[in-house]
Structures are given as structure tokens and as C-alpha cells.
Amino acid sequence: METILEAKHLKKVYYNNGNAFQALDDLELTIHEGEFVGIMGPSGSGKTTLLHLLATIDEPTSGEIKIVGTDIMQLNEDQLSNFRRKQLGFVFQDYNLLDTLTVKENILLPLALEKMNVSKMEHRVEKIADRLGIRSILEKHPYQISGGQKQRTAAARAMVARPSLILADEPTGALDSKSATDLLESLKEVNELDKVTILMVTHDAFAASYCKRVIFIKDGRTFTELVKGGQSRKEFFQNVIDVLPVLGGNTHDSV
Amino acid sequence: MTVFDIVKKNLKGNIQNYLFYFLSFMISVIVFYTFVSLQDVPEIQVRTESFEILRSIIFQASFLSVLFVGVFIWYSNSFFTKRRKKEVGLYVLLGIRKKTIGKMLFYENIILGLSALLAGILLGALFSRLFVMLLLKLLDSPMNIPFHLSFDAIIYTGMVFGCMIALTSIQAYRLIYRFKLIVFFQAEKQGEQVPETSVPYTILSFVLLACSFLVVYRPILDEPIVILGLFSLFTITGTYLLYRSVIVLLIKEIQRNKPYYYKGTNLIGFTHILHRIQGNTQLLTIISLLSAVTLTAFYMGYNEYDSVKKKAMNYAPFSYQYTSNNKAFDQQVKKVVEQDKQHPVLTQLDIPVIQMNGDISAFEYIPYGYPVNKTTIRILSCSTFYQIAKALGKKETLHLTKDQAAMIRPYLDYMNSNYIGQKLILQGNHTLSIVKTLEERIINWSEPDLYLVVSDSMFKELKEQNEPFLYKTYRVKDQEATRTTSNQLLSLAADKKIELSTFYRNYRMNIESAGVDLFLLGFLGIIFIVATGSIIYLKQLMEAYLDRDCYHTLRKIGTTKREITIIIAKQTLFVYLLPLVIGILHSTMIYTILYPRGEVFTMNVLTSIMAYVFIYFLYYVLSVYSYNKIVNSR
Ligand SMILES: Nc1ncnc2c1ncn2[C@@H]1O[C@H](COP(=O)(O)OP(=O)(O)O)[C@@H](O)[C@H]1O
Numbered sequence: 055m056e057t058i059l060e061a062k063h064l065k066k067v068y069y070n071n072g073n074a075f076q077a078l079d080d081l082e083l084t085i086h087e088g089e090f091v092g093i094m095g096p097s098g099s100g101k102t103t104l105l106h107l108l109a110t111i112d113e114p115t116s117g118e119i120k121i122v123g124t125d126i127m128q129l130n131e132d133q134l135s136n137f138r139r140k141q142l143g144f145v146f147q148d149y150n151l152l153d154t155l156t157v158k159e160n161i162l163l164p165l166a167l168e169k170m171n172v173s174k175m176e177h178r179v180e181k182i183a184d185r186l187g188i189r190s191i192l193e194k195h196p197y198q199i200s201g202g203q204k205q206r207t208a209a210a211r212a213m214v215a216r217p218s219l220i221l222a223d224e225p226t227g228a229l230d231s232k233s234a235t236d237l238l239e240s241l242k243e244v245n246e247l248d249k250v251t252i253l254m255v256t257h258d259a260f261a262a263s264y265c266k267r268v269i270f271i272k273d274g275r276t277f278t279e280l281v282k283g284g285q286s287r288k289e290f291f292q293n294v295i296d297v298l299p300v301l302g303g304n305t306h307d308s309v
Numbered sequence: 310m311t312v313f314d315i316v317k318k319n320l321k322g323n324i325q326n327y328l329f330y331f332l333s334f335m336i337s338v339i340v341f342y343t344f345v346s347l348q349d350v351p352e353i354q355v356r357t358e359s360f361e362i363l364r365s366i367i368f369q370a371s372f373l374s375v376l377f378v379g380v381f382i383w384y385s386n387s388f389f390t391k392r393r394k395k396e397v398g399l400y401v402l403l404g405i406r407k408k409t410i411g412k413m414l415f416y417e418n419i420i421l422g423l424s425a426l427l428a429g430i431l432l433g434a435l436f437s438r439l440f441v442m443l444l445l446k447l448l449d450s451p452m453n454i455p456f457h458l459s460f461d462a463i464i465y466t467g468m469v470f471g472c473m474i475a476l477t478s479i480q481a482y483r484l485i486y487r488f489k490l491i492v493f494f495q496a497e498k499q500g501e502q503v504p505e506t507s508v509p510y511t512i513l514s515f516v517l518l519a520c521s522f523l524v525v526y527r528p529i530l531d532e533p534i535v536i537l538g539l540f541s542l543f544t545i546t547g548t549y550l551l552y553r554s555v556i557v558l559l560i561k562e563i564q565r566n567k568p569y570y571y572k573g574t575n576l577i578g579f580t581h582i583l584h585r586i587q588g589n590t591q592l593l594t595i596i597s598l599l600s601a602v603t604l605t606a607f608y609m610g611y612n613e614y615d616s617v618k619k620k621a622m623n624y625a626p627f628s629y630q631y632t633s634n635n636k637a638f639d640q641q642v643k644k645v646v647e648q649d650k651q652h653p654v655l656t657q658l659d660i661p662v663i664q665m666n667g668d669i670s671a672f673e674y675i676p677y678g679y680p681v682n683k684t685t686i687r688i689l690s691c692s693t694f695y696q697i698a699k700a701l702g703k704k705e706t707l708h709l710t711k712d713q714a715a716m717i718r719p720y721l722d723y724m725n726s727n728y729i730g731q732k733l734i735l736q737g738n739h740t741l742s743i744v745k746t747l748e749e750r751i752i753n754w755s756e757p758d759l760y761l762v763v764s765d766s767m768f769k770e771l772k773e774q775n776e777p778f779l780y781k782t783y784r785v786k787d788q789e790a791t792r793t794t795s796n797q798l799l800s801l802a803a804d805k806k807i808e809l810s811t812f813y814r815n816y817r818m819n820i821e822s823a824g825v826d827l828f829l830l831g832f833l834g835i836i837f838i839v840a841t842g843s844i845i846y847l848k849q850l851m852e853a854y855l856d857r858d859c860y861h862t863l864r865k866i867g868t869t870k871r872e873i874t875i876i877i878a879k880q881t882l883f884v885y886l887l888p889l890v891i892g893i894l895h896s897t898m899i900y901t902i903l904y905p906r907g908e909v910f911t912m913n914v915l916t917s918i919m920a921y922v923f924i925y926f927l928y929y930v931l932s933v934y935s936y937n938k939i940v941n942s943r
């Protein structure tokens with residue numbers, strides 16, 4: 055199986071009016087093709103920071119990131135843009151859809167940027183929309199649909215160009231449990247059927263239980279890791295829950 | 310779908326977001342175009358006697374408005390771009406190159422700017438018609454103006470705003486380069502830091518403001534410029550520190566009063582203000598000071614306009630007045646005056662005047678330019694005075710014994726000297742003591758300007774050595790509009806080298822300077838008020854977007870919509886009221902410097918304040934409405 059992502063000795067230090075804060079401390083991460091990996095950790099543990107580094111929109115203080123064999127630290131800005139366009143898809147907590155475009159137009163945006171021909175483009179959009187259950191709202195505008203539908207639209211947009219890796223930061227964070235379940239089911243399906251590689255960051259054990267592998271981080275370091283293997287989702291959920299007390303919650307903040 | 314399509318779609322669909330930017334740009338264009346097109350309107354050129362001055366004033370004032378419009382557009386542009394950080398973030402994620410994103414924003418700004426410019430000029434051409442009619446009405450020559458496109462104004466406006474579009478577009482292009490990428494994904498900083506309270510600063514602020522007060526009311530120096538300079542220095546720094554420290558201290562004090570602070574929504578309102586004040590200090594200071602300047606402009610314009618007729622009446626109470634020494638000329642004048650059917654004669658009065666020398670060396674104050682011991686004095690009799698008073702509709706009474714006289718205050722006496730009780734000696738050794746100063750002129754001004762009214766018996770006695778000459782005067786109906794007759798008479802008199810003065814000429818001169826002043830002051834005032842109001846409004850909108858989550862949370866924990874509206878109304882009131890109150894206070898101070906002897910709270914001042922408050926109130930309502938809509942819907 056091909057290695058999609060490989061991060062080594064990742065360090066990130068924030069400097070804020072004289073104070074240094076180490077958000078990531080020597081973090082290691084490897085993801086293979088077709089995986090659905092969850093990154094779990096309490097709030098403030100550095101998940102978003104990690105995702106921003108992988109998304110190439112922020113730079114690590116030190117360390118190395120390779121995505122599909124490319125050392126992204128070696129790329130210049132234009133190459134990075136190209137790289138993001140071809141290799142990465144994003145789903146963030148706050149949807150980030152353009153209100154002016156319809157759902158369909160939002161989804162095909164990445165394809166439009168690739169200057170794909172129209173019929174092929176529409177075919178792709180319809181296929182992905184079917185998969186995510188948003189076929190019926192394609193002609194609507196983002197302000198006319200629910201949060202769950204928005205997030206599925208964002209997910210569709212992230213996948214439509216068939217990137218090597220999809221990065222999701224708390225995609226269920228703003229959703230009610232029904233919408234969250236729908237979205238997670240969709241992600242799982244896409245992962246299983248279309249072999250899309252997904253890295254999802256979450257602090258929610260329920261969301262994490264949909265992944266095939268969950269990596270726990272704490273204070274900017276990998277703490278432990280669980281693999282689902284043959285377990286049912288419910289069993290896996292239970293295992294994830296069991297790690298949480300050891301992982302600790304916000305108690306660290308006071309130190 | 311290409312990138313350009315996205316730009317187009319975005320422009321079309323996001324119209325509300327763009328609308329404010331578009332409107333503010335367009336309104337700036339309208340105002341500016343209207344203003345500069347004034348110098349190119351033939352009707353004004355014809356109607357104003359001193360057009361060249363008007364033209365240069367307009368030109369100079371247009372620089373000032375460029376400054377304002379520039380600041381304003383810059384501000385709304387930065388607001389606009391800030392609002393779109395998220396969108397830009399998305400483009401980054403989609404892997405669009407920085408250069409492409411820059412270009413998108415660049416084109417978008419250009420399209421937006423150019424269409425606002427075009428719309429602004431078209432609407433400006435319409436509006437300028439209204440404005441011109443307004444100006445002509447202020448100049449007291451109302452008329453209907455046909456639609457008129459001024460090419461000079463279009464080019465000038467195009468150049469000024471073209472530069473602004475270019476600058477803002479470059480700024481838009483640079484947006485993506487100015488910040489690190491990560492900035493586009495971070496939430497805006499929620500609150501600014503709570504400023505430290507500093508007792509020394511607070512004291513300093515009060516000291517400075519007290520100083521500015523002292524400078525005005527207990528002036529050590531007499532130079533208005535120095536006073537104004539010191540006042541500005543003290544006021545500006547004092548006001549800044551006031552916002553910086555005093556307000557913070559005040560709110561912190563309120564926070565200590567727990568029963569009040571914890572009551573209902575006060576908690577939210579006050580902490581909010583406290584957290585925002587850091588970023589607002591400069592803005593509030595600037596707006597307070599600008600409001601002060603604007604209000605002063607209003608007062609001054611209003612005052613001046615109001616006093617125009619009074620001034621003209623004082624300078625030339627009679628519609629026409631000339632020295633009569635030629636029967637043929639008298640006939641000619643009579644004919645011309647009577648021909649003017651629109652302005653029938655109300656009264657015709659012959660005023661005999663004795664002109665003789667006198668000695669005024671005993672005067673405490675001698676008006677500038679009067680030779681002391683041999684000054685030319687003009688003398689009227691008491692009964693003539695009564696005739697004049699009747700003709701001018703004045704109710705003044707005058708009782709003079711033979712050695713008493715009343716003096717008309719000379720026109721150039723700026724010092725408001727007191728003449729009562731002073732003595733002068735007329736040629737032939739008549740000593741007169743002055744018992745009354747007539748403040749209003751009763752005869753048109755002419756040199757030499759030292760008029761006395763004496764008793765009839767004295768007049769008779771003086772007449773024996775000095776043959777009086779005759780002023781013939783006319784008062785006609787609607788003398789404010791006697792342009793034709795006035796001009797006719799003046800040229801007639803000029804031919805014959807006869808001294809003739811008309812009310813109309815003086816009135817026009819006054820009204821033109823005041824009318825134009827008023828218009829300019831009012832115009833700049835409007836620009837100021839629109840700019841300051843809109844800036845506060847924009848600032849509020851910006852905060853509304855930042856505070857959205859905070860208010861959603863409040864809703865979730867059970868705050869009712871009504872309560873949130875009240876919080877918003879309160880904290881917005883603070884942002885509008887504070888600079889308004891401080892601006893009004895400052896402006897009355899400036900007013901006191903400019904009109905040291907005048908009463909401060911005149912009708913004119915109060916009306917100006919009311920108009921200002923009203924406009925601010927409209928902005929306030931709009932702000933609360935928009936803010937509420939942003940954070941309190943759903
Ligand atoms: N721009 C920043 N400057 C300073 N500290 C930051 C910045 N961004 C995040 N942090 C800190 O880094 C830590 C990790 O943040 P983050 O990656 O957002 O955590 P998570 O997403 O796991 O909740 C937090 O303690 C946070 O306060």
C-alpha cells in the first residue's frame with residue numbers, strides 16, 4: 055500500500071508578544087492509501103495546528119512533511135497552490151461555501167479550476183452528490199439548506215477532484231447528532247467504496263469511532279493509537295471512550 | 310466556469326455585501342461631482358457678481374473633500390476586504406494561486422469602482438441640478454436649471470476617483486500577499502484587550518480639558534489664532550486621553566457597583582464596551598473632533614447667512630440714495646425708478662445734510678482715519694431723523710436740547726466704542742455733547758462717515774453759515790430683487806460722476822459671500838457628517854460580524870431576542886452619543902473663541918445642533934437595525 059502522508063519530528067512553536075508556546079512537539083504521523091484516520095485529542099492539544107501544517111497553509115517550526123512522496127517544504131508558493139489543488143481536499147467546521155454559488159457550482163469549483171469539460175464535470179458532480187445524498191438540493195443556494203447539508207456539500211467539494219488526501223477539521227462540530235451521523239456514514243462509504251483517503255480531526259469519540267484507525271494526541275505529541283480491525287463500530291466506540299480518561303481532558307490546561 | 314466567472318457570479322450574488330461598499334463609493338462620487346461641477350454651471354456664472362472667487366473657493370474646498378472622501382473610501386474598502394477573509398481562505402484551499410486570487414480581487418474592485426463611478430457621475434449630474442438650484446436660492450436668485458453635463462467636472466471627478474479605484478484595487482490585490490496564509494483561517498480576534506486604567510492619564514486628561522476651557526473663558530492672550538491653537542492642542546490630547554482612560558475608569562467603577570452591574574443585560578453591555586474601547590479610542594477621538602468642526606461650520610454658516618440682510622440694511626437702508634445737485638439728473642432717476650413696475654416706490658425722502666468741520670480731539674476713541682481737530686462732520690436735524698425713522702419703520706425717539714447731539718455709530722468702528730458723554734466742537738465754536746449712539750444706520754453709508762443728529766434749532770443756526778446739500782432717497786418694495794434698476798442707476802450716476810448707492814448692490818455683495826460660505830460650509834458639513842456617521846456605522850457592522858457567535862450563545866442560554874435588541878441599542882447608543890456630546894461641547898467652545906461677544910446658545914446654534922443630532926439619530930437607528938439583523942436573526 056502506498057504511503058500517502060508521512061510527517062516526521064513535527065514541531066510548531068507559536069510566538070505571541072514575547073511568549074513562546076509549543077503547540078506541537080516532535081509529532082510523527084504516517085497515513086497509507088485508503089485509510090480513514092481519526093486524530094483525537096482534547097481541546098488545545100494541537101489538532102487544528104497539525105491540520106494547518108498538513109494543509110500547507112502554515113509552516114512547521116521544524117520537521118518534515120511528505121505527501122504522496124513530495125516534500126512540501128521544498129515547494130514554492132505557486133507549486134504549493136498547484137499541489138493543494140491536485141492532491142488535497144478540505145472539510146472544515148465552518149463549511150466555507152460561497153453563498154453566491156449554488157450547491158452544484160460550489161461542488162464543481164475545483165473541477166472548474168482544472169478546466170475540465172462540462173459534461174464530464176456534471177457527471178462527476180452528480181455521482182458524488184448521489185453518494186453524499188445531496189442530489190435533490192443541487193440547485194439550491196447554501197443559505198437555503200441545513201447545516202448538515204452544507205457540510206456534505208463541503209465534503210463533496212473536497213472529494214470531487216479526487217485528491218490523494220482529504221483533510222477534515224471537526225466536520226461534525228457544528229452539526230446535530232442526526233446530521234453528524236449522516237455525514238460520517240457518507241464519509242465512511244466514500245472511503246470504503248471509492249477508496250478515498252481521509253484524515254479527520256475531532257474531539258468527539260462518536261465521530262472518531264467511524265474511522266479505521268484513531269491516533270490520540272496530547273500536548274502536541276502522539277499519545278497512543280487504536281485500530282478498528284474487525285470490531286463493530288459500537289465496540290470500537292467503547293474502546294475509544296476507554297482511552298479518554300487516560301488521555302485527560304482539560305485538566306492539563308491549569309498546569 | 311473560469312475564475313472570471315466566479316468573480317462575476319460573486320459580484321452579482323453578493324450584492325448585499327457589496328452594496329454598502331458600492332453605495333459609499335457612489336455617494337462619494339455624487340457629492341464630489343456635484344461640488345466640482347458647480348464651477349461650470351453657466352447659470353451660476355451669470356447670477357453671481359463675483360464668480361471668480363466662488364470658483365476658486367470651490368476648487369480649494371474640493372481638495373478638502375478629496376481628503377475626506379479618500380479616508381472614507383479607504384475605510385470602507387478595508388472593511389469590505391476584511392469581511393472577505395474567509396472567502397479568500399477558501400480560494401487558497403482550492404489551490405488557486407496567490408497571483409490569481411490577487412487578480413480576482415483586483416478586477417472585482419475595478420469593476421465595482423468603475424460602475425460606482427459611472428453611476429455616481431450620472432446621478433451626480435441629476436443631483437447637481439438640485440444643488441445648483443439650492444445654491445441659487447441661497448444666493449437669492451432662484452431659477453429653474455436645465456440638465457447639464459460638465460465635462461471639466463467629469464474629467465476632474467474621473468481623475469480623482471480613478472486614482473482611488475487604482476489605489477484600492479492595488480490594495481485588494483495585495484490582500485493575499487499582505488498576510489500570512491494562516492491568517493485567513495483564524496477567527497478574528499474576539500475582543501481587544503481591556504485597556505489598563507491609568508490614574509495619571511485620567512488626571513492629565515482632566516487637566517488638559519480644563520486648560521482648554523480656561524484658554525477660552527479666561528484668555529491670557531488676545532490673539533484668536535493663538536487661543537485656537539492652544540485650544541486645539543489641549544482638546545485633542547485631552548479628548549484622546551478621555552477615551553483612553555476616563556471612560557474605562559468610569560466603566561470599571563460601574564462594574565464595582567455590583568447590584569447595578571449584574572442587573573439584567575448591563576453585564577454584557579458594559580463588558581462589551583470595555584473590550585471594544587481599545588480599538589475605538591482613535592476613532593472616537595477623531596469623530597468627536599470632526600463633529601466639533603462640522604458643528605462649528607454649521608453655526609458659522611447659519612450665523613453669517615442670517616446676518617446678511619441685517620448687514621445690508623445697516624449699510625444701505627435706502628433702496629437708492631444719491632446726492633442731488635442737478636434737476637435733470639433728478640428727473641432721470643425718477644423716471645428710471647418709476648419705470649420699474651415690480652418695485653413700486655414706498656417712500657421718497659429728501660434729506661438735507663449740513664457738512665462742516667469739527668474738532669473731535671476730546672473723544673476717548675477716535676475711529677481709524679479721522680483727522681482729530683479738523684474732521685468732516687455731517688449733520689441731520691432731529692425732524693429729518695423722525696421722517697427717516699418713519700420711512701424705515703423704526704420706532705426710535707430722540708429728545709435733544711440745543712447743545713446735545715446723537716451720533717450714528719460709524720461703520721468702521723469695530724471696537725464698539727462708547728461715545729455717550731463725550732464732547733466735540735463744531736466750527737464756529739458750538740460745543741455739543743453726545744447723549745446717544747444710534748446703533749443702526751439711518752442713511753446709506755458714504756464717506757465721510759461721521760453723522761450727528763442735532764436739535765432743529767441748532768440745525769437752523771448752523772444752516773446760516775453752511776448751506777446743506779440734499780440726499781435724495783427712495784425706498785421701494787422688494788428691494789432685494791432690484792438688480793436691473795440698481796445697475797441702471799449706478800451706471801447712470803457713474804456717467805455723471807454723481808455719488809449714488811443702492812441697497813441691492815450691498816445686499817448682493819453680502820449675500821454672495823455669505824451664501825457661498827454657507828453653501829460651502831454646509832456642503833463640507835454634510836460630507837463630514839456622512840463620512841463620520843458612515844464610519845461609525847461600518848465599525849458597528851464589523852463588530853456585529855465579529856460578535857455574531859457571542860450573541861448566538863446568548864440566545865442559546867436563554868436571552869430573549871428583545872433583551873439582545875436592548876443590549877445592542879444600548880451599546881450602539883454609547884458609540885454614537887459619546888462623540889456627539891463631546892463634539893457639541895467642543896464646538897460651543899470653538900464658537901466662543903470665534904464669536905467672543907456673542908451669546909453661545911442662540912437659536913442658530915440650537916438649530917444646528919438639532920439638525921446634527923437628528924442625522925446622527927438616523928444613523929443610530931440604522932446601526933441598531935443592521936446590527937440586530939446580523940446577530941439577532943435566526
Ligand atoms: N496563533 C496562535 N498563537 C498562539 N497560540 C496558538 C495559536 N493557535 C493555537 N495556539 C495554541 O496552540 C494550542 C493548540 O491549538 P489547536 O491546534 O487549535 O488545538 P485544538 O485544535 O486541538 O483544539 C492551543 O493551546 C492554542 O492556544
Ligand SMILES: [Mg+2]
Nearest residue numbers: 101102103224
Ligand atoms: Mg481545533
